[in-house]
Amino acid sequence: MQPETRFTCMPEPFGNWMVWDKYTDAPAILGGCVLKGRSELRAQAACDVLVRIYKNRLDFQSLRDDETTQRHHFSRDGIHTTGPSPRNGGSGL
Helix, strand or coil, X not given: CCCCCCEEEEECHHHCEEEEECCCCEECEECCEECCCECHHHHHHHHXXXXXXXXXXXXXXXXXXXXXXXXXXXXXXXXXXXXXXXXXCCCCC
């Protein structure tokens, strides 16, 4: 069974569509734009993008949380280091 996604497309009155964010219980926002009053095709495309962003944890809050937790890490030779993590451009050494 596939886990429920955070975002879904919903029809609006008068034939428009919106992307609904189940987490915030409000229309979703992408790039600062509220995703309502769209065609079905555009709403579905935006919904797919949001699902991929959150599925891969590429949203701002997740990236920020990862950066905070990755400040303390171990290099390949086991030496504890602080600073930027190797995945964010630091050497990790």
